[in-house]
Amino acid sequence: MFERLNFKTWLRELNMPVKKMEAAKVPEQVEEAAETEINSTAHAQYQKILTDAQLEEWIARLLAADLVCLDTETTGLDVMDARLVGMSFAITPYEAAYLPLAHRYPGVPDQLDLDATLARLRPWLESEQHKKLGQNLKYDKHIFANHGIALRGIADDTLLESYVLESHKSHDMDSLALRHLGVKTISYEEVAGRGAKQICFDQVDLDIATRYAAEDADITLQLHQTLVPQITGQAGLQHVYRDIELPAMQVLFVMERNGVLLDSNLLHVQSHELGVKLIELEARAHEAAEQPFNLNSPKQIQEILFDKLKLPVKKKTPSGAPSTDEEVLQELALDYPLPKILLEYRGMAKLKSTYTDKLPKMVNRATGRVHTSYAQAVAVTGRLASSDPNLQNIPIRSVEGRRIREAFIAPPGSCIVAADYSQIELRIMAHLSGDAGLLQAFANNEDVHRATAAEIFMTTPAEVTTEQRRYAKVINFGLIYGMSAFGLARQLGIERGAAQAYIARYFARYPGVRDYMDSTREQARQQGYVETVFGRRLWLPEINSSNAMKRQGAERAAINAPMQGTAADLIKLAMIQVQRWLETENLKTRLIMQVHDELVLEVPDDELPLIKTSLPGLMCHVANLNVPLLVELGSGKNWDEAH
DNA sequence: TAAGTCACG
């Protein structure tokens, strides 16, 4: 019997704040689900494992099963610290069991002993042969690692299945269950509460916990049975799922676990220096404004600049207020003193609050290192996303910001190696478009921006001026982003007509690129998605929208996605091969960070020569494109020196 | 919780 839920109740729940996790829900799902009949798992058979006899019976089933869905319940979301509270299993749909191990509340029934039970389950958990399925098993693998168990035999993951099929949609289990099964699952908030009143899962009543946890395993199994045939039927998706995403997950686990060493003292010193300068700048700003105000408040800055001082409004924010962003302040700084002070203040405040103050607080007490979290199913293009802390946006473009990188260090006897793909997206554009001129430039290992400038300005590479090269570089980047003449004009600070002329000249010289852009847009319109070289798909629901702005946005995304996405595929393949190589060669070198086109490693001094000679070749040869790939490698005592 | 801003590729 299926339970029909009140739709408004359910809507309210969707609007509840989702704890920041992989795959937040988007409002879009609301409408989609409105047409779906909403069911629940109220009829399913969920068992609680409390006795040795019940455990032995389940272990026998686990050992006999071809595939087991596994899920853990824990004390928290910090993967390096969270401890196991219980785990659930499912082998057949509508049947699942919850094994509570560490619930603690007054009157809690006797549970099986945590350590003894883990010891009993260890052979199965660590067996490569016994296949496991789950939703985001990278998380569960961390939890088991915290208890000294190496979870092996990960065969499938519904998070990655959903991501490969529909990267643009949400992948949290509640959304997946609703979208694919028409089932309204019990949310974590329903079980543990929300906000300040949220309780730890070990406080949750055993019956409620069983209902929730067993359902997770059951639903994940059902999702897998629905999703995996949709992947298996399509060679490209199958390749991306089996040969890229699943193995990449294992590498990400290792990298998150490795963490990176920080020189916290150096950051503290920098924080102090920044703090002193910020106080000076604040005083100068108040003086220039002839009144005190909060320099961190765009609203107050806006009032000072545009109401009180009557400076000209250069542009508006999306909500219609006068913008005070960097571009505006730069322009105003040419004529007035205060904007320049604000710019300096903003730059330093950003460095202090986001980096020098925050990073030392993120050092894990147990390991002494910083462990980021890599989200594998967030970026629609196939890229990773790093958070808590984000190690993919550590400053590098400004000299002051670069100093932050001096705090990313190697321990004594080791060094930091950074290996980055040179011009990766432009090389992919050359490959995808097959444009003869662009391919030629890369085949000859030319400076591609210089070569482009020579073509556009009809001169020889040797005679290209610095300014011409800068223009060409902006144009090349613009092409990757699906730019318009307006965008290019703004970026270069020139007339729109002039920008249009440059674009025309570019396409005249690189006709293959123009044809590729046209056919990509057309392909997106026809089939609703575009693909990377390796068959990853990006869907573009708004490509045929009647809203011109939405449609054009989708067109730009369609142009960009194959290039950004192929680059993401390539570096994931590189990570997989590098990690495999490190393991087979028994090296102590560790992968510690990925920044989209760059891998960062911690390398013992005695392995440095080998890494320097082998790593670039390994990374270059992960795929055979029509352009050569080039990897630039640097090393040093810290991340800054390694560039 | 949203808006504005800014760090990265």
Next chain:
DNA sequence: ACGTACGTGACTTAT
């Protein structure tokens, strides 16, 4: 006529 380069995460203020 309208807004305008792709993809992310985090901090701060203000509602």
